Amino acid sequence: MDVDLVDTVTLDLLREARETVRSSPLGVINTPLIPWCQTTLPLNVRCSLHIKLENMQRTGSFKIRGVANQFANRPKGGHFVTMSAGNYGKSFAYASQHYGSKGKVVMPETAPVSRSILIKSFGVEVERVPTNSLMTVVNRCVQEDNMTFLHSYDDLDLIAGHASLGLELLDVIPEPDVVVVCCGGGGLLAGVAAAIKLSGCDKTRIYGVEPEGACTMYKSFIENKPVGMETRSIASGLAPPFAGTLPFELCRRYVEAVVLINDEEIEAAVSTLYKSGLVVEPSGAAAFAAIVSNKIPELEGKNVACVLSGGNIGKDELANFPD
Known part of the structure; x- marks a missing residue:
């Protein structure tokens, strides 16, 4: 660091x-x-x-606190990807809808399915994967789909x-x-x-x-x-x-x-x-x-x-x- x-x-x-x-x-x-x-x-x-x-x-x-500051300092209408078990994903999806951004949330399979459904309701894509694969899938989205990674805590x-x-x-x-x-x-x-x-x-x-x-x-x-x-x-x-x-x-x-x-x-x-x-x-x-x-x-x-x-x-x- x-x-x-x-x-x-x-x-x-x-x-x-x-x-x-x-x-x-x-x-x-x-x-x-x-x-x-x-x-x-x-x-x-x-x-x-x-x-x-x-x-x-x-x-x-x-989570909406950090998301509000992140989106205020990012280009409007971007294509973002993140990883979240639910709460950050919900705030991220809410902000994406408001700002007209495209978004994808990579979620651990252990997260409640109800969280996935809620996040999708904001028009954001969700992909559920094993916890140890979260960053692998995020990196794939960044490299292959040219998405910008918004980290949910770091x-x-x-x-x-x-x-x-x-x-x-x-x-x-x-x-x-x-x-x-x-x-x-x-x-x-x-x-x-x-x-x-x-x-x-x-x-x-x-x-x-x-x-x-x-x-x-x-x-x-x-x-x-x-x-x-x-x-x-x-x-x-x-x-x-x-x-x-x-x-x-x-x-x-x-x-x-x-x-x-x-x-x-x-x-x-x-x-x-x-x-x-x-x-x-x-x-x-x-x-x-x-x-x-x-x-x-x-x-x-x-x-x-x-x-x-x-x-x-x-x-x-x-x-x-x-x-």
Whole structure:
């Protein structure tokens, strides 16, 4: 990784991206950050907890933030290809339709079929392939069909767009003690962490949360370089085949640690949230699951923020979760 690229992620860059996201014709929402006491959710830790409701975002997840900044910095009417298990693909397809671009989403076969159908409804092509073939198919589209690759997590414009979430969070809680964010390829975690740390919150501890069966960033921290693995988790949105290179470098600089949760803890979190009226998908519930499963250290008496990153879950999926 070119260290210079990491150093280009400045507070000025992130603030500029926030204005781009705010003014985007894609209609990105400044989502609510609500105190725990205003919900009926149980909490076994004595802390002042706020939850950021990205499940209420346009297209149902935070991904629209990064997509808004990516498309604002790309030629209009292009022919783009990406890889996604669903949420990025949905935002990518929504933006492609709005801007009149051609698009193709390469999806892992493990992603819910309902996501493929939804993405196709925006007029974007979908190709489902084994997870370990995602980049092979993307490269084929680039080389043979002259498409432009928009990365779903390892992209400077995308990460800067996602950082808008972190800056919004600081508008409500200027100096949080702890911030907990899910991590797949690392784009959201990197953007939020950079926004918070570059804003001067030196004492804030930022934690990433990954599923045990898809812990590429966790392993990357151990090996001190971005690594890949055969990933499998109920949280398909957190299971890309490798950690992003730029996200890894930013997370290594700004993130306290990455913690792991298992699929059972994720399922329980989705059910708990649903019972309190919050529809959150498995990937979106990971940060919440880590807090209620006591995976985040030293929360007692702290100001804590937790991101619920998405709510794109179908009735068929919800029916499989425990009561």
